[in-house]
Amino acid sequence: MSIDKDTVKHISKLARISLDENKVESLSKDLTSIMKFIESLNKLNTDKTTPLTSIINASLKSRKDEVKDGKIRDQILKNSPEKNDEFFVVPKVIE
Amino acid sequence: MNFLSSQRLLNKMSKISELSLTKIVNGIKKKDFSSEEVTKSFIDSSKKSKKLNTYITECFDEALEISKNFDKKKDYKGLLSGVPIAVKDLFCTKNVKTTAGSKILHNFIPTYESTVTSNLWSQGAFLLGKLNCDEFAMGSSNETSFFGNVKNPYGEKLVPGGSSGGSASALAAGLTPATIGTDTGGSIRQPASFTGTVGLKPTYGRCSRWGIVAFASSLDQAGPMTNSVEDSALLLQAMSGYDSKDSTSVNKKIENYSSNLTEKIKGLKIGIPKEYRVDKMPTEIDDLWKKGIEYLKDAGAIIKNISLEHTMYALPAYYIVAPAEASSNLARYDGVKYGHRAVGKNLIEMYENTRSEGFGNEVKRRILIGTYVLSSGYYDAYYLKAQKVRQLIKNDFDKAFKDVDAILTPSTPSSAFKIGDKSDDPVSMYLNDIFTVPVNLSGLPAISVPAGYDKNNLPLGLQLIGKAFDEQTILNLSLAIEKRANFKKNYSVWWT
Numbered sequence: 001m002s003i004d005k006d007t008v009k010h011i012s013k014l015a016r017i018s019l020d021e022n023k024v025e026s027l028s029k030d031l032t033s034i035m036k037f038i039e040s041l042n043k044l045n046t047d048k049t050t051p052l053t054s055i056i057n058a059s060l061k062s063r064k065d066e067v068k069d070g071k072i073r074d075q076i077l078k079n080s081p082e083k084n085d086e087f088f089v090v091p092k093v094i095e
Numbered sequence: 096m097n098f099l100s101s102q103r104l105l106n107k108m109s110k111i112s113e114l115s116l117t118k119i120v121n122g123i124k125k126k127d128f129s130s131e132e133v134t135k136s137f138i139d140s141s142k143k144s145k146k147l148n149t150y151i152t153e154c155f156d157e158a159l160e161i162s163k164n165f166d167k168k169k170d171y172k173g174l175l176s177g178v179p180i181a182v183k184d185l186f187c188t189k190n191v192k193t194t195a196g197s198k199i200l201h202n203f204i205p206t207y208e209s210t211v212t213s214n215l216w217s218q219g220a221f222l223l224g225k226l227n228c229d230e231f232a233m234g235s236s237n238e239t240s241f242f243g244n245v246k247n248p249y250g251e252k253l254v255p256g257g258s259s260g261g262s263a264s265a266l267a268a269g270l271t272p273a274t275i276g277t278d279t280g281g282s283i284r285q286p287a288s289f290t291g292t293v294g295l296k297p298t299y300g301r302c303s304r305w306g307i308v309a310f311a312s313s314l315d316q317a318g319p320m321t322n323s324v325e326d327s328a329l330l331l332q333a334m335s336g337y338d339s340k341d342s343t344s345v346n347k348k349i350e351n352y353s354s355n356l357t358e359k360i361k362g363l364k365i366g367i368p369k370e371y372r373v374d375k376m377p378t379e380i381d382d383l384w385k386k387g388i389e390y391l392k393d394a395g396a397i398i399k400n401i402s403l404e405h406t407m408y409a410l411p412a413y414y415i416v417a418p419a420e421a422s423s424n425l426a427r428y429d430g431v432k433y434g435h436r437a438v439g440k441n442l443i444e445m446y447e448n449t450r451s452e453g454f455g456n457e458v459k460r461r462i463l464i465g466t467y468v469l470s471s472g473y474y475d476a477y478y479l480k481a482q483k484v485r486q487l488i489k490n491d492f493d494k495a496f497k498d499v500d501a502i503l504t505p506s507t508p509s510s511a512f513k514i515g516d517k518s519d520d521p522v523s524m525y526l527n528d529i530f531t532v533p534v535n536l537s538g539l540p541a542i543s544v545p546a547g548y549d550k551n552n553l554p555l556g557l558q559l560i561g562k563a564f565d566e567q568t569i570l571n572l573s574l575a576i577e578k579r580a581n582f583k584k585n586y587s588v589w590w591t
Contacts, residue, residue: 003467015422015466016429017459018447027463030521034464037522041480044392044487051482052489055313055538056300060342075206079433088431091442 001039003031111136116178116273116326123177123389129491133272134162137179137223140317141270149265151184152192152225161221167523173219174333181271183262184225185232186212186317187306191222195308196230196240196258199453200434209306210338211275211317218333223271227261230423230455232282232310234258235527238295238504238518239457246514247290249553249586253511255288256527267584273330277307279314280413281507281531284543285322288506288556291545291584293327293573294320296531298564299538300345303338311420312343314413314535324573326543328352331566348562355567358575361395363568367498370406371530373508380505381548387503387546387557387576394575399499408484409533410525415468415481416536418488421458422465428453460521489537496562501569505555506531506543530558540566544573545582552585 003011008028012019019027073086082089106484111119111133121195122128138155157181165177187193187205194200229239237245240578245260247253248268255264259276260580263286266274271492278296287294295318302317309315319330367388372381388398429450430436436443437452439445468477495502508529517524536543540563543556557576561569 007467008463011463011466011470014470015462016426016443016446016450017462018444018451019299027460030460031463031467033520033522034414034460034525035467037525038414038468038477041408041411041415041484044405044408044484046480046483046487049483049486051479052486053482055489056343056345063339072206076432078206079203081430081434081436090431091439091445093442 001035003028003035102136112140112269114272115323116321117323117329119178119272120175120329125173125221130162130165131159133177134158134179134223137271139533140268141224143263143591144268146251146269147248147264147268147421148243149226149245149261149268149270150181150224151196151227151242151261153195154191154222156219156224158223164269170219171349173217174329175215176219178220178222178272179223180215181223181226181265181274183214183228183259183274183276185228185308186275187308188212188222188225191225192224193308194242195232196228196242197453197455197458198241198435199428199449200308201241201406202435203433205306207306210303211307211334214334214336215275219471220333226265226274229260230257230458231308231421232277232279233421233457234284235524236512236514236517237261238514239455240361243454244514246590247337247511248590249290249490249511251589252513253553254289254514256511258282259294259320260286263294264293266290266292266320266322268590269590273319273326275317275330275334276320277315277317279310279417279533281528282533283318283320284506284541284556284558285527285544288545289511289554291582292320292464293323293324293542293544293552294318294571295327295542295566296333296534296540297331297566299542300320300343301540301564301566302335303341303344305338305340311417313420314417316535324570324577325353325356327542327573328356330407345564352570353569354573355506357571358394358578360391360571360575362397362570363501364397364399364499365391365572366399366495366502368401368403368406368495368502368504370403371504375506375531376505377549380508380555383547383555383557384503384505386580390576390579391503391572393579396572401495401499401502403494403495403533405484405487406533409488409536410529411530412481412484412488413532414464414525415477418461418465418480419469420465422462422469424577425458425462457521485536488533492539494547500562501572502560504558504560505537506530506558509551510549510551510555533586540569541564542573544576546576547582548585554582
C-alpha cells in the first residue's frame with residue numbers, strides 16, 4: 001500500500017500533528033517504504049490463528065474501588081504550561 | 096592534605112570508577128573506600144566526558160551530598176548501599192527533570208518517582224544523573240534524541256546503539272557503576288552489544304512499568320545494564336518485584352539471582368535457531384556464534400538445532416504493534432498538562448502546532464504509522480493481523496522450550512555503525528533489531544553478553560533467550576560464556 005500525499009495529510013490531521021507542505025513528500029516516501037516492509041506479513045496465512053491479546057498468562061486482577069491518592073491538584077497542575085490557580089488554561093473553545 | 100596524599104587519593108579515585116558494581120558495593124561495606132570517594136570518582140570521570148554527550152541532567156551536587164550523609168550514617172543493609180547510579184532519562188524521577196529525549200518534555204519535572212528507580216533507592220543507591228536516549232526510546236542509534244546524539248567510547252564517529260545509548264555509553268566509559276534502561280524491541284541488548292557491556296531484558300511483568308514514560312505498553316520492560324554478569328544479577332534483584340500500580344506486573348517471588356548465580360550449567364539444553372542465520376550477516380558474527388556454542392559445550396551444555404519458523408515476520412509485526420501503541424500513548428502530549436506548548440489560533444491548532452514542534456521526525460513517523468494502521472477500516476488488516484503473527488511467534492518459542500532450556504543467538508546483525516549511516520533510511524535502521532524484537536513480542540527474558548570483537552576491534556555480543564521468568568538460567572549461561580570469552584574493555588580514551 002502506498003501512502004500518498006493526501007493520506008499523509010489525512011492521518012496527520014487525525015494524529016493532530018501539523019505538517020509543513022515541504023515535509024509531506026518525504027513523509028509519503030518514508031511511510032510507503034515502512035508499509036511495504038510491513039506488508040510482507042501478507043505472505044503468511046493467519047486465517048486459523050487466534051490473535052494474541054495478553055503476553056502474560058493471567059487475567060487482569062480486579063481491586064476494590066477505593067481512593068488511595070487524591071488531593072494532589074497542585075502537583076497535577078505543577079507542570080502545566082498555562083494555568084490559573086485551579087485550572088489548566090487552553091485557548092477559547094466556545095464562541 | 097599534602098601533595099603526595101592528594102595524589103594517592105586521586106589514583107584511588109580513578110581506580111574506583113573502573114571497578115564493577117559488585118566490587119564497589121563490597122568495597123563500601125568493607126570500608127575500603129567511602130561512598131563519597133566512589134561518588135567523587137564517578138562525578139570526576141563524568142565531568143570529563145562531555146564529548147560523549149551521555150548526560151541530559153547531572154545531579155552531581157545532590158549525589159555528593161547524599162554520599163556524605165550516607166558515610167555519616169553507614170547503613171549497609173541494602174543491596175546497593177552507598178552507590179551512585181545514573182539512569183536512562185525515561186524513568187520519572189521526583190523533582191528531577193525527565194525528558195524522554197524529547198523537546199515536548201524538555202521542561203517536565205515529575206512530582207513522583209518511578210517504581211523501578213524507587214526500588215533502587217530503597218536498596219541504598221542514589222541518583223547520579225539522567226542519561227540520554229533516543230526520543231521516547233524510538234531508535235537504534237541514539238540519533239533521534241532532541242539533546243543530540245551520543246557517541247560510542249569505541250569511536251568518536253560511532254553510534255552507541257539505542258535507544259538506551261546514553262546508558263550504554265556512560266557505563267562502558269566508566270561514568271556510572273551500573274545503569275538501567277528500557278527495552279521495547281532491543282533497546283537494552285543492542286546498545287549493550289555495541290558497547291561491550293551486559294544488558295538484560297527481564298520477562299514482561301518482572302519489573303514495574305509504573306512511572307516509566309510509555310512507548311509501547313505491551314512490549315516495554317526495564318532492565319539492568321552492567322559491566323559484568325554478576326552485576327546484572329545483583330541489579331536485577333534490586334529493581335524487580337511486584338507493583339500493584341502496574342496491572343501487568345506479575346506477583347512472583349523475587350529470586351536471589353546473585354547467590355544462585357553459577358557457571359555450573361552441565362546438562363542444560365541450548366537451542367540454536369537456524370532462522371537467525373540471515374543473509375549478508377558478517378562472517379565474524381557467525382564465527383562468534385560458533386564460538387559461543389563451543390563455550391557452552393565446554394561448560395557441559397547440550398546443543399540442539401531448533402527452528403523458530405516465523406522469525407522473519409517478527410520485525411514487520413513489531414512495526415505495526417509498537418507504532419500503534421505509541422500513537423495512543425503519545426496522544427497525551429497536547430501542550431495542556433505538561434511539557435512544550437506552541438501557540439495556535441484555537442485549541443485544535445494549538446494541539447497540532449505543539450505536537451509538530453515538540454516531536455522529532457522518527458517519533459512523527461511512528462505516530463503516523465500507528466494512526467494509519469489503527470484508522471477506520473484498516474484495523475483487521477494490520478493490527479489484528481500483527482497480533483495473530485505475534486501468537487505464531489510465541490508458539491514457536493513455546494514449542495522450542497519443550498526441548499531446550501535456553502536459546503543462543505547473536506545479539507545484533509552487525510557491530511556499531513557510523514553516525515549518519517542509517518539515519519536517512521528508516522527500514523535499514525529497523526533491521527538492527529532483527530534478533531532482539533521476537534523476544535519482546537513473546538514477553539520472554541533475554542540477555543546480551545559481550546563475547547568478542549570484529550576485525551575493526553568493535554565489540555560483539557551474544558544473546559541468550561530464556562523461558563518466561565527464568566532469568567536465572569540465562570544469567571548462569573552468560574556467566575559460563577563470560578568466563579570463557581574473557582572479554583576485556585579495549586578502547587583508548589579519546590573524550591577527555
